[in-house]
Amino acid sequence: MRSVIRHLLVLTGLGLALAACGHRDQRLVDQYFNAVNSKDNQTLGSFAAVGFDKKVDRWRIAKESDEEKAPIPLTDLIAKQKELEKAVAENKKAATAYSMDHYAEVDQVREGRKAGKPVPAKLQAVAAEWDKYNQKDRDLKKALADATAAVEKEKRNLERSLGPTENAEGLSGDMVTKRLDLVLTINGEDQPYVMTLRKYDIKGSARPRWVVQDLKPA
Numbered sequence: 001m002r003s004v005i006r007h008l009l010v011l012t013g014l015g016l017a018l019a020a021c022g023h024r025d026q027r028l029v030d031q032y033f034n035a036v037n038s039k040d041n042q043t044l045g046s047f048a049a050v051g052f053d054k055k056v057d058r059w060r061i062a063k064e065s066d067e068e069k070a071p072i073p074l075t076d077l078i079a080k081q082k083e084l085e086k087a088v089a090e091n092k093k094a095a096t097a098y099s100m101d102h103y104a105e106v107d108q109v110r111e112g113r114k115a116g117k118p119v120p121a122k123l124q125a126v127a128a129e130w131d132k133y134n135q136k137d138r139d140l141k142k143a144l145a146d147a148t149a150a151v152e153k154e155k156r157n158l159e160r161s162l163g164p165t166e167n168a169e170g171l172s173g174d175m176v177t178k179r180l181d182l183v184l185t186i187n188g189e190d191q192p193y194v195m196t197l198r199k200y201d202i203k204g205s206a207r208p209r210w211v212v213q214d215l216k217p218a
Helices: 002-020 026-037 041-047 074-101 103-114 121-162
Strands: 058-064 068-071 173-186 189-202 211-217
Touching: 026 041, 026 058, 026 173, 026 189, 074 103, 074 121, 103 121, 121 189, 121 211
Parallel strands: none
Antiparallel strands: 058 173, 068 173, 173 189, 189 211
16 A cells, blocks of 8 residues: 555656646746856856846746747847937037037037026027037937947847847847746745746747746736
């Protein structure tokens, strides 16, 4: 009888182990949290865009969503970057033309402000117009900096999935995402989290790998 019970317990344990390992992304999830727990940021950064600041005692995949496809975003991000570069140049050209047409007035406004003097009434219209160009320059340059950062971030995402990539701007294909519903045991308490995975199916490229793109509480 005892041998039968032992046999059933072994089979039950084996079944649970197989169920736990049944998800095709289990290895990636294991690799992620093992790196998190060991604070191996170098390994983590090679396949994950986000880290995690808590020690995780246990983890399991509760559910896996279907894959979703969309065109790779890099093309649109680069187009936005170029559009803003052009806008910065055009605003600078317009500001230069305005300052040349109103050289004396703009110069008086600059010198007066350097000295901490208020703008005379006769120069307020010129000062307001000049300020518009300067404010637009600041706004456009900030937007350009954000767009450039977005392009660089997306290039890093591509390289995590595809490896070192030449001419990333010329790539075409799909960005594939899916969601994993996880149960993380943190400080002895089970907590639901959602992990987003991403990979890039690029025409003519080698087989891509999944990248951990996001991890948030459910």
